[in-house]
Amino acid sequence: MDSGCLEPGESLDEEFDVSRPLLPEEALGIIDQLLCHEVSVSMGLG
């Protein structure tokens, strides 16, 4: 959508390194967020 506003060297792709080490609490936090997302989808399904 905003591809016309990219600075030179910038990319539209997400550059987060998914292989970076994860602490147990970080992994649990991500799982918790995904669970919240899943529930918000299910809320609309009756």
Add this chain to the structure above:
Amino acid sequence: MKMAWHAGYPLSQTVLTSVYVESILMPAPSKVEHAHFIRDPTCTPPSLMHEVLRSYCLGLLKTCGEVNARIMNEHFYEV
């Protein structure tokens, strides 16, 4: 009358916004064995935390797929 399917949020705005979920889905894996965050076999093996998170993501995606399939197979009527 409130439409029930409007009360929820779409997958594209929730589950699919996670970079970890996206890394598993892009490109779409043909087998569970191919569904990894990083698919380069020359990289260091994933850590235990990554394996735990990967397991959860796979279960989550499978659940969403099953729910979606169940809904698509149902007859429903719009009033």
